[in-house]
Amino acid sequence: MILIDTVYQRVLAIANKEQRGYITPLEFNLLANQASLDVFEQYFYDLNQFERVGAEKPSLSDTSELIKNKLTVFTTVQTVLSGATIYPPNYRTGRIYAGDYEAKLVTLNEVKRLLDSQFHRTGLVKNPVYIESRQSGQDIRVYDGVSASGRLTTGVSVEVITIPHKVEWGYDVIAEKALYNADPTRTINFEHHPSDETTMVMKILELAGVIIQDPGVIQYADQEQIKKIQQQKL
Numbered sequence: 001m002i003l004i005d006t007v008y009q010r011v012l013a014i015a016n017k018e019q020r021g022y023i024t025p026l027e028f029n030l031l032a033n034q035a036s037l038d039v040f041e042q043y044f045y046d047l048n049q050f051e052r053v054g055a056e057k058p059s060l061s062d063t064s065e066l067i068k069n070k071l072t073v074f075t076t077v078q079t080v081l082s083g084a085t086i087y088p089p090n091y092r093t094g095r096i097y098a099g100d101y102e103a104k105l106v107t108l109n110e111v112k113r114l115l116d117s118q119f120h121r122t123g124l125v126k127n128p129v130y131i132e133s134r135q136s137g138q139d140i141r142v143y144d145g146v147s148a149s150g151r152l153t154t155g156v157s158v159e160v161i162t163i164p165h166k167v168e169w170g171y172d173v174i175a176e177k178a179l180y181n182a183d184p185t186r187t188i189n190f191e192h193h194p195s196d197e198t199t200m201v202m203k204i205l206e207l208a209g210v211i212i213q214d215p216g217v218i219q220y221a222d223q224e225q226i227k228k229i230q231q232q233k234l
């Protein structure tokens with residue numbers, strides 16, 4: 001979790017509100033939510049990049065493992081609906097499970113081949129497979145070989161990735177000044193990993209530079225983000 005008040009105070013300090021303009025709480029909340037989504041979506045691009053590069057073995061500096069850890073807070077395992085054919089609402093889906101066993105994605109022809117062989121059909125109990133359904137209104141079909149059709153209609157679950165919840169810097173207006181209110185009914189912090197705090201600040205600054213019409217703020221934020229990317233590639 002990242003405290004939204006910490007991010008707001010850092011944004012204001014770097015933007016130097018006395019000389020470059022003031023970012024109101026309303027503006028900040030709008031920018032913070034946009035930045036939250038931007039940082040979240042970047043996880044998937046970064047993960048793809050680092051997994052293509054590959055790592056010899058897990059380590060404390062393994063960036064792909066760090067990104068996966070960042071995604072865990074947004075990931076749950078949920079039941080596949082409507083006869084185990086329709087995914088629950090999601091941003092993205094991950095692994096498929098038939099009971100306690102992870103299912104493997106195969107082609108329809110491969111499913112037919114497995115079901116036609118008694119030996120391979122028996123093996124599907126502990127090595128289930130699934131296909132991406134071509135039938136309208138369905139997402140997947142999972143097979144464990146047990147029923148007459150070989151297809152599972154219950155007991156199927158899927159990793160579901162959802163987008164970050166909306167954040168909010170809560171405040172009360174006292175003497176015409178916005179004062180921070182940490183009450184959880186008013187303030188909602190970022191769900192993101194603490195290591196993303198600086199990234200969040202720079203992303204908000206980049207967006208804020210347009211609002212306060214200061215190219216210097218945008219340039220500073222861009223330079224800091226480029227520096228971070230270069231460090232990750234070393």
